[in-house]
Amino acid sequence: MMKRFALVMVLGLASSASAQDSVADVWKAKCASCHGADGKAQTKMGQKESIVDLTQPAWQKAQTDADIRETIAEGSPRNKKMKPYKDKLTPEQIDAVVGYIRTMKAK
Template sequence: MMKRFVLVLSLTLATGAHAETVADVWKAKCAMCHGADGKAQTKMGQKASIGDMSRPDWQKARADAELREVIAEGAPRNRMMKPFKDKLTPAQIDALVGYIRTFKAPSGP
């Protein structure tokens, strides 16, 4: 499983005339609301009551397929989360799902 995360983090995505890493995509498209660390401690994150992606219960409650769908189609319960299917490729969406999984706080000692 860790190898998959390392692969996703090191994945370079071709977009237009230049290449972006998944971290670049996160910073450009997601961090404004979700924060650099996925904790949503941003002005927009607090306004929209966005969940903390680093919490184990948040991570466990969401399957990868659900995360892909929310990124692609938007969030039905939060109209501020717009669909990205026309702005991101399927590979970028998959990479973001893997990136979100890296926010999981380590469990216990």
């Protein structure tokens, strides 16, 4: 019984680690070129397009998860260069990216 519990725990940790890796991979592949690896948008495209710093507490507070999810899925109404990702990412990947963005909040 204890061995089975330990195996379940190890598998659970492994799957959550791989889920975290995959959201980091999605961020790197789809988001980082504009928003930067750290979400601060200090990239060539981020500066050119005046992309908001996602780490700012005021931005984090003003945006609901639903707002962020909609922008990822439907594109940005503020910046037409932010195209919709609803056909490129699964709903689960979009939810994971929302959670990933929330981890960027500056302290």
